[in-house]
Amino acid sequence: MDQNKIPQATAKRLPLYYRFLNNLNHQGKSRVSSKELSEAVKVDSATIRRDFSYFGALGKKGYGYNVEYLLGFFRKTLDQDEVTDVALIGVGNLGTAFLHYNFMKNNNIRIKMAFDTDKDKADADIGGVPIYHIDDLETEMKEIKVVILTIPASEAEGITGRLVKQGITGILNFTPARLTVPHYIRVHHIDLAVELQALVYFLKHYPLEEKGELNS
Amino acid sequence: MDQNKIPQATAKRLPLYYRFLNNLNHQGKSRVSSKELSEAVKVDSATIRRDFSYFGALGKKGYGYNVEYLLGFFRKTLDQDEVTDVALIGVGNLGTAFLHYNFMKNNNIRIKMAFDTDKDKADADIGGVPIYHIDDLETEMKEIKVVILTIPASEAEGITGRLVKQGITGILNFTPARLTVPHYIRVHHIDLAVELQALVYFLKHYPLEEKGELNS
DNA sequence: CAACAATTGTGAAATTAATCACGACATTCT
DNA sequence: AGAATGTCGTGATTAATTTCACAATTGTTG
Numbered sequence: 001m002d003q004n005k006i007p008q009a010t011a012k013r014l015p016l017y018y019r020f021l022n023n024l025n026h027q028g029k030s031r032v033s034s035k036e037l038s039e040a041v042k043v044d045s046a047t048i049r050r051d052f053s054y055f056g057a058l059g060k061k062g063y064g065y066n067v068e069y070l071l072g073f074f075r076k077t078l079d080q081d082e083v084t085d086v087a088l089i090g091v092g093n094l095g096t097a098f099l100h101y102n103f104m105k106n107n108n109i110r111i112k113m114a115f116d117t118d119k120d121k122a123d124a125d126i127g128g129v130p131i132y133h134i135d136d137l138e139t140e141m142k143e144i145k146v147v148i149l150t151i152p153a154s155e156a157e158g159i160t161g162r163l164v165k166q167g168i169t170g171i172l173n174f175t176p177a178r179l180t181v182p183h184y185i186r187v188h189h190i191d192l193a194v195e196l197q198a199l200v201y202f203l204k205h206y207p208l209e210e211k212g213e214l215n216s
Numbered sequence: 217m218d219q220n221k222i223p224q225a226t227a228k229r230l231p232l233y234y235r236f237l238n239n240l241n242h243q244g245k246s247r248v249s250s251k252e253l254s255e256a257v258k259v260d261s262a263t264i265r266r267d268f269s270y271f272g273a274l275g276k277k278g279y280g281y282n283v284e285y286l287l288g289f290f291r292k293t294l295d296q297d298e299v300t301d302v303a304l305i306g307v308g309n310l311g312t313a314f315l316h317y318n319f320m321k322n323n324n325i326r327i328k329m330a331f332d333t334d335k336d337k338a339d340a341d342i343g344g345v346p347i348y349h350i351d352d353l354e355t356e357m358k359e360i361k362v363v364i365l366t367i368p369a370s371e372a373e374g375i376t377g378r379l380v381k382q383g384i385t386g387i388l389n390f391t392p393a394r395l396t397v398p399h400y401i402r403v404h405h406i407d408l409a410v411e412l413q414a415l416v417y418f419l420k421h422y423p424l425e426e427k428g429e430l431n432s
Numbered sequence: 433c434a435a436c437a438a439t440t441g442t443g444a445a446a447t448t449a450a451t452c453a454c455g456a457c458a459t460t461c462t
Numbered sequence: 463a464g465a466a467t468g469t470c471g472t473g474a475t476t477a478a479t480t481t482c483a484c485a486a487t488t489g490t491t492g
Contacts, residue, residue, distance in 0.1 A: 018413075079416070084416050086412070092313065093312045097313065192314070193231070193319060197231035203402055
């Protein structure tokens with residue numbers, strides 16, 4: 001909606017900044033420099049200043065940034081003023097971990113409902129979230145645009161098709177499958193096995209030099 | 217230890233390629249083109265060819281790549297020939313999800329042991345992995361260089377210090393905390409709340425155009 | 433109030449990654 | 463065998479991101 005001039009790399013760091021600013025605020029700090037923030041979030045201070053600068057001049061030279069002001073600004077920018085509802089598909093161990101995570105605290109995101117193939121799990125609550133049988137997807141899931149997918153890979157393609165028909169626009173995919181979706185749907189993949197193997201590969205082939213660069 | 221000329225972006229994709237090649241092999245396919253692979257893993261075919269080319273000429277012009285040959289090559293490159301042992305710290309829902317995941321199948325990575333603060337969980341097995349109390353970290357965890365950290369943020373800093381003393385070299389960190397570690401230790405962060413919020417942000421501010429670009 | 437210290441915001445440079453586009457060669461077809 | 467087709471490997475280009483480095487400005491101190 002806004003000026004989508006903000007680089008993707010910057011956009012990905014915004015939630016991170018937001019949470020640490022929140023921490024600082026709770027600690028009663030009213031002022032912070034890019035250097036301090038850098039040490040906390042492990043992002044180069046020049047990168048932080050550059051990131052902030054895309055939104056205009058948010059700080060004061062020789063002083064730093066006012067925590068409360070910055071927080072207020074990012075709250076608006078990150079749409080923290082209105083709650084975003086999401087659905088969770090697949091109530092296994094990973095899915096259950098999400099149900100216990102309190103996204104409301106910092107993120108203003110709410111898991112509104114969950115689905116599972118297991119009839120025994122249906123009609124229960126976990127962490128206050130109602131769980132339905134997957135057969136009821138079409139009747140229960142209205143108005144939800146974002147889903148978290150924590151199901152076995154074998155079911156991914158089928159469920160994804162149904163989600164697309166329901167009109168969702170974003171998927172956070174924890175399945176190893178690379179989903180095929182229409183172009184107007186955004187999929188972010190988090191592949192746990194790939195992440196672990198990549199870490200192992202880096203450790204063996206990229207001896208860390210002076211300053212260890214931390215990725216994600 | 218090899219030529220560390222391979223771009224990091226390429227290195228991160230290797231595990232992904234490896235798994236899909238494995239799938240193809242199981243399906244009995246003996247030949248694959250960069251175009252086919254591209255459709256499966258959702259990475260541009262030119263990028264795939266470029267990635268492969270860092271390792272030399274692995275394919276044949278006008279033909280494509282021999283699946284079995286490529287697999288064998290990557291098996292060596294990704295050190296799939298020897299098992300990598302890792303430890304899991306924190307047997308909550310997320311940790312348990314890892315314990316049930318079979319990393320041996322494709323990755324030749326084995327979770328050798330797990331630790332938790334809960335005494336009730338100790339001395340049990342989950343998915344064949346022994347669970348110890350966290351107090352026994354120093355006595356039980358020998359020779360392990362990589363850990364998966366799935367504990368509450370509040371405990372992260374303390375446990376990390378102990379892990380560092382134990383001589384680990386890599387951490388896959390699911391904690392929201394940004395860990396402070398010596399420069400010779402590599403930390404990969406996977407922050408579930410950040411990932412979810414970033415997805416929501418992208419959906420609201422980056423209307424997808426023609427070709428949907430898929431990130432992770 | 434002047435000197436000092438701190439810190440931003442940003443051009444410019446450097447680095448890293450993705451993409452284009454095409455010559456060369458292997459395979460397959462007729 | 464010759465023509466047509468498919469596909470790789472890569473030089474060159476473009477795009478994205480990070481980092482350097484410093485003038486400008488503010489707050490602080492004596």
